[in-house]
Amino acid sequence: MQSNEPSVDDTAQIPATEDAASASADEGKSQEPSPSQGETQGQDKTQDQKARPKSRRRVIVRRTAKTVVGLGVVLAFLALGDRWAVLYAENVAASEAQKALHLRAAPEVHIDGFPFVATALTGDLDHVEVNIPDISAGPVSVAQVKANVDDIHIDGLPTSVKGVVLGKVRGDVFLDFEDLNREVGASQIHLTPGREKNTVDARGDIPVGGTQMQVRARGEVQRVGDRGVALTVSGTRLVIPGVLTYTPGKGGGLQLAAPAAGKVDEGDFKQTTGQRLVPGRMMKGKVLDTLIDHPALLKPAGIDPSLLKGLQKTQEPKVAEAMEFSAELPKDMPGDLGLRDISVRKDGIAVQLTGTDVPVG
Helix, strand or coil: CCCCCCCHHHHHHHHHHHHHHHHHHHHHHHCCCCCCHHHHHHHHHHHHHHHHHHHHHHHHHHHHHHHHHHHHHHHHHHHHHHHHHHHHHHHHHHHHHHHHHCCCCCCEEEECCCCHHHHHHCCEEEEEEEEEEEEEECCEEEEEEEEEEEEEEEECCCCCCCEEEEEEEEEEEEEEHHHHHHHCCCCCCEEEECCCCCEEEEEEEEEECCEEEEEEEEEEEEEECCCEEEEEEEEEEEEECCCEEEECCCCCEEEECHHHHCCCCHHHHHHHHCCCCCCCCCECCCHHHHHHHCHHHCHHHCCCHHHHHHHHHCCHHHHHHCCCEEEECCCCCCCCCEEEEEEECCCEEEEEEEEEEEEEC
16 A cells, blocks of 8 residues: 655655755856946946036036136226326316416317227217317406307327317307406496396496495307407496486486485475486486585485585496496407307306317417
8 A cells, every 4th residue: 555645765756856946046147148338337437428418518607607708807997098198188188278268277178079088099089078268368257158069079099189270169158257347447336137138237336425325237149259258237326225216428427216306395395406306306407516616505305515516527337337347258269259149148248159160279
């Protein structure tokens, strides 16, 4: 009878089979292909290729930054050099203008345009501003001359400068009232704008017969030729407020204010002078002479006889001339440069200065 239990040999073979399978699996693993040297080098090359664009970008950025900084430095030096050239040209122009116009101080010159050097070498400049202070113009001083010059052509560049032509000149010649008040011959005269166009009111004080009288006059500003301006005075009146007003010259006469006229005996006044006394009405003819001969008539009004004698000696031309003035630009002004329109402003008198194609130098 046969037994069902495995034999010794069979039991011995089972582990052997498992070991063989395990060994076969390990062998299969060991037989899998490992990365070759070529594949490893390929991977390194790929990594290098990825790193190179980043490195190149950094280099480009650094070079660009250096270029921009360098360009900025160059432009800064060019701008600085151009500015120095402008300052030099402005100083030379100011010095030459001072010599040509015999000025006490150099004018202010401002040259527009950038780049100046490149523009100047072409021989043309667009715009220049000139400010000339304090010019002696005869009996008075011109407070200021402001001018704008356009289209300037420099002849002879780049080899040498032969001359300059100012295409268009426009500006103002200004006479300051404060300066005129100091320079006008009459004492304590003040000029202010008048009500009508190109007129000036003159106010001040002058002594007459030992009495200070107010001067009231009207002046008219006129252009004299192409280089001069003058103030002529008319309608001069001498006033003691509340007492009397005297208008010297032809067509003038004496008039008493209401407060003073009310103190005078009207009957005696008419009998002596032959004229009726009306407050504010001008008494013409020889009334002043009669009153000087009869000082008692105006004594109740407090009018001193010496004042009447002083008024008798006052003449219209002398009073007016004391407040008049004239000013004139230098005679050797180049080209057609001259004065045009007149305007009276709050602080002075302005006369327009114009000229075209004005040669200088």
